[in-house]
Amino acid sequence: MTVFHFFNCAILTFGPHAVYYSATPLSEYDTLGTSVKAALVYLGTALVKLVCLATFLKVSENDGFDPYQELLKALIGFIDVAGLYFALTQLYHRNISQNHKFQAVGLGWAFADSVLHRLAPLWVGARGLEFTWDYILQGLEANANLVLSISLAALGSLMWLRKNKPKTLIPIIYACAGIVATMPSITSYLRRGLGWHFPKVVGFELFTSLVMAFISWQLFSACQRPSA
Amino acid sequence: MAASKKSGGPRDMLESMYSVIALVFILVACVELCDAAAVVDVYRLIQYDMSGSPFGSRLASLNHHAASLHFPPGADLSRTVLIIPLRELNITFVREYINQKKPLGGLLFLLPEVFSFENGGNKQIHEKEKMKNVLAELEQLLIHANIPYPVYFAFENDEIETVLADIKKNDAIGQPATATTGGYKLVIPTPEPKKVASPTITNIQGWLAGLKADGEANQLPTIAIVASYDTFGVAPALSVGSDSNGSGIVALLEIARLFSLLYSNPKTRGRYNLLFGLTSGGPYNYNGTQKWLRSFDQRLRESIDYAICLNSIGSWDNELWIHVSKPPENAYIKQIFEGFSNVAEELDLKVGLKHKKINISNPRVAWEHEQFSRLRVTAATLSELSVAPDILEGTGGLFDSRQFVNETAIIRGVKLVAESLARHIYGHQGKNVQIFADDSSLAVNPAYVRSWLDLLSQTPRVAPFLSKNDPFVMALKKELVDHTDEVNVQHENLEGMFTFYDSTSARLNIYQVASVTFDLLLLLVLGSYLIVLFSFLVITTRGLDDLISLFRRPPSRKVKTA
Structure with a gap:
């Protein structure tokens, strides 16, 4: 029964990635290699982040929200953006359209994140006899994270790969990218600074991810129009 | 992430550590x-x-x-x-x-x-009394x-x-x-x-030698003071038996302490040997007492003037009973009883005599003194119980905890026994001399009684689960070493009809x-979610026609996309 529950939570956590890959044209153009490369870049980035966090952050004894530490953490969080930049621009990709490239990178990125952050707690926790809602919520969080990663990758590809974009949209693009990149810090603030509970935080994440996805989609199509 | 809710402080570290921990955990997935x-x-x-x-x-x-x-x-x-x-x-x-x-x-x-030996209090006495009866019945x-x-x-x-x-x-x-x-x-x-493979019972005996006059050929007479120390209860790990027979052990140790003070000075050393016995196997027809007595040599056994067994003397109000197997007309019994009742009168309490014949053919031994009587040694049991308990009854049940034991009752019991023994030893029968007067250096020490009673009330003592060198047995031994000249520990196998099981x-x-139906429902919801997501993505990226064609002609999909 508990293996069943683990199975359910795993579907919720990793299913959308697979569905995204098979439902969109990504599967038709065989972009798996790109996703795997992006995942590897994520691994490297996570390692660098880990080293930075361990070096610069001191372990706080109390549970409070320390603005200075959080700021530092947000800055370290921007290493992600650097990693994403590397994955989008520096990696050799087979000749696939920008359209598919950012999706493949975002997907690989989100999948690696899910595997690293969620698989272990899921395996250890969800198989236990004790029932909690945590693992289902965590699965939902993985969904939100997928959407956010793809949005960030889309905005990144707009920033770094597309040359002829409307001038008026550039500040908006940068602002959105900034918001999406600081999302982990925002949720951390909500959870610890304002003391929100996990379900509420997950709800917020889902909501904002959908909003950001919609905005980046609009931006992307707006940028595509002149070139098309 | 789920754990971060609980982990609090070092959460940031943990979150980033997960990446590494994940790899480790995948390797040790069986944990x-x-x-x-x-x-x-x-x-x-x-x-x-x-x-x-x-x-x-x-x-x-x-x-x-x-x-x-x-x-x-x-x-x-x-x-x-x-x-x-x-x-x-x-x-x-x-x-x-x-x-x-x-x-x-x-x-x-x-x-x-309140029954827990850690958190017991003196509240709700009335409720406790009621529960005590229920517990006894349940047990x-x-x-x-x-x-x-x-x-x-x-x-x-x-x-x-x-x-x-x-x-x-x-x-x-x-x-x-x-x-x-x-x-x-x-x-x-x-x-x-x-x-439990071959459970052992351990008897501990302490010997306090009397003063032998020079040139006296005959062996000195011996008085034995005996208490059985092990328990049997419905839950062995909770069977502390504060009254049965924790109170008896406490009284015996205190009596040993008092007489060791007297005997340490040659001027006050009595002309009787004192033998202190802490016996095991009490709930099982005093199996340990039997083994212990059998191990005596003939001369020692014959030298025993009489034996006093102490059993459950911790929660009485004003009346104690002396149980004997010989008829009350017997000269020795008379002497013991008179000795006790004289002192009892002075202490303002009552002592009654109960005679119960022993039936040799019946394996049941209800009182410890009956083991002595079977070997023709004069013996009596001092107890607050007026009738003999049945087998495995009154041997330290769940309700027999510290709260139901009265220290002052034990102290009075100690005084009664010590005083009457001392009068017998020093030949003061019938005289009104208080040897263990309250304010003298030989007074009963309430702190000593209390501390031992507290220790006993926290120590489950079911014999099959006590190892040979259990700390508790060692503590008893050490205490007797402190108060007597010679201590012997005897290990015996618990024989008889009992077999015990551990854990x-x-x-x-x-x-x-969560229930299985919940998980089934969840699976259903998740399945439909993924299907909806799939359809949505196909429609937005490739168009509705594509989705429909997916279902209509699945094999042609590859041809179409190529």
């Missing part, structure tokens, strides 16, 4: 972590065989759903653990279930905290029944109260917890109980579980 909602210490009902027939709880491991007494009538309880708080216990209900051998997954009795019922499922005892605490309240709520709605409706699951992962205590994990 099972205990993450139960509550973990409670539980104590198992004793499991034993008497002359080959099984008694007590025959199982130890437990993995069932929990239910309260409010379960719907007619429910199948064969895979359910009933949690019964002692306050709500309906003894006829339990009796019916056990006697009719109705199927049950298990039983968990919740004892009020006799459980000890003499053969129960094919696990039975455990636990003390009430906040965690288990919350769980129980939840279960009651579920039961009241009419939704008992089974595999399909969720609820709480009680898990005790213990291996099958094993027989007397365990840890109970209480899990809140």
Whole structure:
């Protein structure tokens, strides 16, 4: 029964990635290699982040929200953006359209994140006899994270790969990218600074991810129009 | 991320550490972590065989759903653990279930905290008295029944109260917890109980030699003071027996201490040897006493003038009983009784004499002195009980805890015994001299009595579960070494009709579980979510026609996309 529950939570956590890959044209153009490369870049980035966090952050004894530490953490969080930049621009990709490239990178990125952050707690926790809602919520969080990663990758590809974009949209693009990149810090603030509970935080994440996805989609199509 | 809610402070570290930890965990995937909602210490009902027939709880491991007494009538309880708080216990209900051998997954009795030797207080005396009777009845019922499922005892605490309240709520709605409706699951992962291989009993004897006049050829007479120290109770890990026979041990140790003071000075050393015996195997017809007496050589046995056995002298008001096997007209008995009653009069308490003939053909030995009487040694038992208890009764049950024992009663008992012994030894019979007067250096020490009583009230002492070198046995030995000239420890095998099984205590994990139907439903929801997501993505990226063609001609998909 508990293996069943683990199975359910795993579907919720990793299913959308697979569905995204098979439902969109990504599967038709065989972009798996790109996703795997992006995942590897994520691994490297996570390692660098880990080293930075361990070096610069001191372990706080109390549970409070320390603005200075959080700021530092947000800055370290921007290493992600650097990693994403590397994955989008520096990696050799087979000749696939920008359209598919950012999706493949975002997907690989989100999948690696899910595997690293969620698989272990899921395996250890969800198989236990004790029932909690945590693992289902965590699965939902993985969904939100997928959407956010793809949005960030889309905005990144707009920033770094597309040359002829409307001038008026550039500040908006940068602002959105900034918001999406600081999302982990925002949720951390909500959870610890304002003391929100996990379900509420997950709800917020889902909501904002959908909003950001919609905005980046609009931006992307707006940028595509002149070139098309 | 889920763990971050609990981990608090170093959460940031943990979050980034997960990446590394994940890899490690994938490698050690078999590791099972205990993450139960509550973990409670539980104590198992004793499991034993008497002359080959099984008694007590025959199982130890437990993995069932929990239910309260409010379960719907007619429910199948064969895979359910009933949690019964002692306050709500309906003894006829339990009796019916056990006697009719109705199927049950298990039983968990919740004892009020006042019975715990850690948290006992003096509150609710009235309630305690009532519960004491209920417990005594329950105990006799459980000890003499053969129960094919696990039975455990636990003390009430906040965690288990919350769980129980939840279960009651579920039961009241009419939704008992089974595999399909969720609820709480009680898990005790213990291996099958094993027989205790050749249980040993340990007798400890201390010898305080009297003063022998020069040139005296005859051996000095000996007076023996004996108390049996082990217990037997419904839950061996809780069987502390503060009164039976903790009070007897305390009294014996204090008497030994007092006489060691007297005997340390040659001027006050009496012309009697004193023999102190702490015997084991008391609940099993004083098996240890029998072995101990058999090990004496003939001369020593014949030199024993008389023996005083101390049994349950911790909770009496004003009357003690001297139990003897010889008729009261017997000169020795008369002498002992008069000695005691004279002192008793001065101490303003009453001593009664009870005569019970022994039947050699009956294996039952109700009093410790009967073992002496069988070997023709004059002996008497001093006890607050007026009638002999049945076998395995009154030997340290659950209710026999510190709260029900009165220190002053023990102190008075000590005074009575010590004073009458001293008068006998120093030949002051009938004279009104107080040797152990309250303010003298030979006064009974209440602090000593209290500290030993507290220790005994925290130490379960069921003989088969006490090893040869148990710290408790060592402590008793050391105490006698301090107060006597010579101490001998005798190890014997517990013979007779008893076989015991181990695993007397365990840890109970209480899990809140979801039902299978919930997971099925969840799977359904997730499946439809993924299908909707798939359709949505196909429509937005490739168009509706593509989606339809996917279903219409699946094999042609490749041709079309190529």
